[in-house]
Amino acid sequence: MTIMKNFDVEKYLQNGKDVYAQRENIEKLADKLSKKEYQNIVMIGIGGTWMEWYPVAEYLHHLSDFPVYLENAGELLVKKDINYLTNKSLVLTSSDSGDTKEIVAAVKYCNQKGIDVYGFTKNPESALGKLLKESINGSLAECENAYLMYFMLTLRIYQNWGYYKDYDRWADQMKQLYPNLLRFREEFEPRAQSIARKYYNAPLTMTVGSGMLWGETCMFSMCILEEMQWVRTRPVTSADFFHGALELVDDTLPVYLIKGEDEYRALDERVERFLPKHTKSFEVFDTKDFVFEGIDDDFRQICSPMVITSLLTDRLASWYQQYTGHDLNFRRYYRQFDY
Amino acid sequence: MTIMKNFDVEKYLQNGKDVYAQRENIEKLADKLSKKEYQNIVMIGIGGTWMEWYPVAEYLHHLSDFPVYLENAGELLVKKDINYLTNKSLVLTSSDSGDTKEIVAAVKYCNQKGIDVYGFTKNPESALGKLLKESINGSLAECENAYLMYFMLTLRIYQNWGYYKDYDRWADQMKQLYPNLLRFREEFEPRAQSIARKYYNAPLTMTVGSGMLWGETCMFSMCILEEMQWVRTRPVTSADFFHGALELVDDTLPVYLIKGEDEYRALDERVERFLPKHTKSFEVFDTKDFVFEGIDDDFRQICSPMVITSLLTDRLASWYQQYTGHDLNFRRYYRQFDY
Numbered sequence: 001m002t003i004m005k006n007f008d009v010e011k012y013l014q015n016g017k018d019v020y021a022q023r024e025n026i027e028k029l030a031d032k033l034s035k036k037e038y039q040n041i042v043m044i045g046i047g048g049t050w051m052e053w054y055p056v057a058e059y060l061h062h063l064s065d066f067p068v069y070l071e072n073a074g075e076l077l078v079k080k081d082i083n084y085l086t087n088k089s090l091v092l093t094s095s096d097s098g099d100t101k102e103i104v105a106a107v108k109y110c111n112q113k114g115i116d117v118y119g120f121t122k123n124p125e126s127a128l129g130k131l132l133k134e135s136i137n138g139s140l141a142e143c144e145n146a147y148l149m150y151f152m153l154t155l156r157i158y159q160n161w162g163y164y165k166d167y168d169r170w171a172d173q174m175k176q177l178y179p180n181l182l183r184f185r186e187e188f189e190p191r192a193q194s195i196a197r198k199y200y201n202a203p204l205t206m207t208v209g210s211g212m213l214w215g216e217t218c219m220f221s222m223c224i225l226e227e228m229q230w231v232r233t234r235p236v237t238s239a240d241f242f243h244g245a246l247e248l249v250d251d252t253l254p255v256y257l258i259k260g261e262d263e264y265r266a267l268d269e270r271v272e273r274f275l276p277k278h279t280k281s282f283e284v285f286d287t288k289d290f291v292f293e294g295i296d297d298d299f300r301q302i303c304s305p306m307v308i309t310s311l312l313t314d315r316l317a318s319w320y321q322q323y324t325g326h327d328l329n330f331r332r333y334y335r336q337f338d339y
Numbered sequence: 340m341t342i343m344k345n346f347d348v349e350k351y352l353q354n355g356k357d358v359y360a361q362r363e364n365i366e367k368l369a370d371k372l373s374k375k376e377y378q379n380i381v382m383i384g385i386g387g388t389w390m391e392w393y394p395v396a397e398y399l400h401h402l403s404d405f406p407v408y409l410e411n412a413g414e415l416l417v418k419k420d421i422n423y424l425t426n427k428s429l430v431l432t433s434s435d436s437g438d439t440k441e442i443v444a445a446v447k448y449c450n451q452k453g454i455d456v457y458g459f460t461k462n463p464e465s466a467l468g469k470l471l472k473e474s475i476n477g478s479l480a481e482c483e484n485a486y487l488m489y490f491m492l493t494l495r496i497y498q499n500w501g502y503y504k505d506y507d508r509w510a511d512q513m514k515q516l517y518p519n520l521l522r523f524r525e526e527f528e529p530r531a532q533s534i535a536r537k538y539y540n541a542p543l544t545m546t547v548g549s550g551m552l553w554g555e556t557c558m559f560s561m562c563i564l565e566e567m568q569w570v571r572t573r574p575v576t577s578a579d580f581f582h583g584a585l586e587l588v589d590d591t592l593p594v595y596l597i598k599g600e601d602e603y604r605a606l607d608e609r610v611e612r613f614l615p616k617h618t619k620s621f622e623v624f625d626t627k628d629f630v631f632e633g634i635d636d637d638f639r640q641i642c643s644p645m646v647i648t649s650l651l652t653d654r655l656a657s658w659y660q661q662y663t664g665h666d667l668n669f670r671r672y673y674r675q676f677d678y
Contacts, residue, residue: 047582061569074578075549085405102578144383152364172406201544210414222583230586232543239413239441243386244561246672247569249674274678333585339613 002186005193006318009182012142016178019145023140023171025151029118029134034160040067040086040129041154043119044110046102049094049222052146054215055305058156064163077109084194085115092153093119098126098142107131120149128256142311143219144263145179148174151302170302176294181310189309195283196319199254201280203232206245206255209270210238211264213287216305220258220312228328229320238267242274249278258312259286260304260334285311341525345657347520349479355517358484361477364511365491368457368473373499378427379406380493383449383456385413385441387562388433391485393554394644395493397601401590403502410440416448422656424454431492432458435479437465441608446470459488482558482648483520490641509641516635520649523629524538527650534622535658538593541620542571545584545594547610550578550603552626557645559597559651567667577606581613588617597651598625599643624650 008108021224041060050072057070057336068083076082085091087157091110095103098121107117108131116133120291125130125135136153140146152171159167205225209217209220223234236245249255254277275282285302295303321328333339377419380399389411396409396657408423412432413573434442436462438632446456447470455472462468463476475492479485491510498506538544539657544564549557553576560572575584577596588594594614596609627644634642660667672678 047579072576072578074581074606075576075603078605078642222579227583227586232573232587232592234571237411237414239411240386240561242413242678243389244565247566247670248571249672253571264414266417267413270678272490274672278672331586333588333613333617334581335581339609 002184002189003323004189004315004318007185007314012171013178013181015139015145019138019148020151020175022136023152026136026307027156030153030156031160032135033090033118034157036090037088038090039086039243040069040084041090041092041336042085043068043070044073044076044091044093044103044106045070046072046100048143048219049100049103049146049201051215051219051223052305053150055147055212057152058212059151059265059302060154063158066161066163071106073100073106076106077102080274081214085110085113087113087115089115089118089245090157091115092150093117093128093132093148094140094150095119095121096127097129098123098128100128104128104131105213122148126273130184143216143313144177145307145308145313147309148177166298169296170299173295173299177306178294180292181306185310185315187290190313192311192319193314193322196316199281200231200320200323204234205231206234206236206248206251206253208236208238208241208255208259208268209258209260210267211262212301212304213258213260213308216308216312217258219309220256220316224313224317224328225320227331227334228317229324229326231320231324238264238271240273246274249275249283251279253279255279255282256305257282258308259284259288259299261287262301262304265326283286340637341528343524343528343654343657344525344661346653347609351521351531352517354478354481354484356479358487359516361475361488362491363455365488368475369492370499372429372457372497375429376427377429378425379408379423380431381424382407382409382431383412383415383430383442383445384409385411385439387482387558388479388485388552390453390558390562391433391482391644392431392489394486394551395489396620398490398641399493399497401607402497405500405502410445412439412445414446416441420666422475424449426451426454428454429496430454430456431489432467432471433479433485434458434460434465434467437462437467441469443467443470453535453658455544456538459485460608462577475637475673476623482555482643482652483516486645486648489514490560491600505637508635511542511637512638515631516645519631519634520611520645523646524649524654527654528630531650531654535655535662538620539570539659539662541593543573544570545575545592546597547575547577547580547594547607549606550599550601551640551643552647554595555647558648559595559655559666562576562668563652563656565654566670566673568663568665570659570663577603580586580610585613592618592620594618594621595655596621596623597647598623599640600626601640601643601651642655643649
């Protein structure tokens with residue numbers, strides 16, 4: 001068995017059980033919300049939470065034409081009036097700490113307009129916790145927690161609304177999520193070490209992704225490498241890669257291609273064909289290489305961000321820290337003072 | 340009078356007259372399209388053209404709730420079905436050469452679904468020219484040409500539909516656009532030289548922008564610096580800057596803040612307050628510093644991408660070329676072979 005760097009297996013599996021245990025609360029909330037007559041769903045995130053809501057919005061768009069909007073909280077606050085944000089909107093948000101400045105301000109703004117907001121925070125006594133009409137109080141520290149809980153809430157609502165029929169089977173199988181993600185971590189561990197050792201001090205790292213994994217591509221770039229490691233990155237979508245970014249490719253620029261299993265995969269594959277012809281410095285992270293036990297294949301798209309976050313924002317991040325010597329918790333600016 | 344690097348004043352003003360002379364054709368097309376009963380507008384771009392359509396979509400969203408979608412041609416081609424793309428969609432696109440691979444394929448796809456596409460290309464005999472139901476045949480080589488023509492078409496339609504009332508005054512004043520943009524170039528020329536000299540060989544340059552200028556922020560980053568200069572960049576929105584990217588800021592990383600005049604300006608200003616406290620290496624490009632003659636202030640938002648493109652994708656690019664010694668026309672990969 002692989003012993004993983006800075007990783008407590010028991011704590012992780014217990015965390016998984018704690019998150020899964022929110023299922024009852026989440027379903028109760030979902031069933032209550034399903035009875036209201038909403039005209040759209042508006043998700044509000046910023047930074048990491050925007051990136052986590054991204055694949056949820058993306059997936060819901062696959063299931064139905066029901067309008068789902070993802071808003072950046074900072075931008076929402078400066079837009080004069082967003083016509084679709086009304087008291088007929090189901091507004092969802094999240095903040096692990098519950099005190100993310102823009103999220104708190106955006107929820108206040110909604111409340112002033114008479115719009116209830118529901119969401120996730122580990123801390124019901126936080127500023128956000130107090131502003132939310134109702135909240136689910138689970139830890140969002142691991143991104144897979146966030147994905148699991150956001151999908152539980154929204155897919156249950158979609159099942160109630162007749163837009164999705166597989167919620168119960170999916171939610172039952174999610175009992176197996178954390179043991180699977182643990183195994184994927186173990187399988188990936190040697191590669192995480194070797195990639196971090198090879199590239200931790202590259203002057204710039206390009207990250208390429210798309211569709212269901214675009215949020216995670218940004219998450220690993222912005223939240224891990226930039227914010228937590230002060231490592232310079234250039235995130236770019238697989239479609240945009242061919243319109244500018246490609247000209248930078250040579251052996252001095254590591255490129256990380258994050259490859260998913262949705263319809264955007266064809267765009268990722270195009271990048272994958274290009275890379276080996278023009279650089280030796282690239283890595284492909286393909287969710288398809290990881291085989292779930294006890295989770296059906298038709299749930300792989302939903303689970304793909306959970307796989308990538310296990311590999312990159314957890315394992316690879318941990319090994320970057322080992323080689324850069326830069327503590328993942330150390331910031332010089334973010335939340336250090338007012339700006 | 341400032342003599343500008345690699346710039347032919349007479350040719351530029353003549354180009355402006357040629358583009359403006361399309362007004363009659365564009366209005367004729369707009370008036371014809373206005374009579375059809377569309378349910379939405381779908382703009383299709385990729386790379387530079389996506390970035391040019393971006394502020395047009397953004398501005399139309401300010402004027403009306405009428406649904407306007409901007410699609411990346413590469414992504415459109417892999418999405419199974421886009422529910423809002425129907426024969427009740429007014430589909431617009433563009434390609435200067437008329438042979439941009441993804442654009443041609445996307446228009447073919449639309450045609451196969453029985454959807455007419457209208458657009459802009461300098462070459463009516465190109466693959467795109469032949470696929471378009473009707474086309475406006477002006478040069479898109481200067482981005483301000485594209486902005487002017489896209490806005491002429493869409494604002495005229497919006498006036499016809501009752502969503503805008505100032506089209507005639509705006510279009511009349513646009514006769515003065517190119518002389519103004521010429522003067523802004525001249526005013527900016529010494530600064531362009533000094534900035535390029537100072538930063539042309541920086542290992543990474545961060546570009547920050549938002550709202551109406553997000554397209555131009557990407558344009559200067561991806562199309563100029565990355566594609567045409569092989570200079571590494573990190574484009575980021577003013578809102579996202581504070582969630583990751585900010586931790587990279589120090590004197591070794593030039594940051595270019597592109598500051599506009601729409602509601603996102605407050606977000607740009609937040610970045611502007613942050614930067615001088617933490618780095619000496621930053622430049623602010625504020626459209627507000629440039630005063631139009633003969634163009635009313637209420638048109639400044641529409642014109643803001645035209646100002647920035649004059650400064651950055653034209654003048655600053657030209658000076659980068661001078662210092663890097665890298666010809667703006669030289670590519671190693673883009674359009675050099677199949678991929």
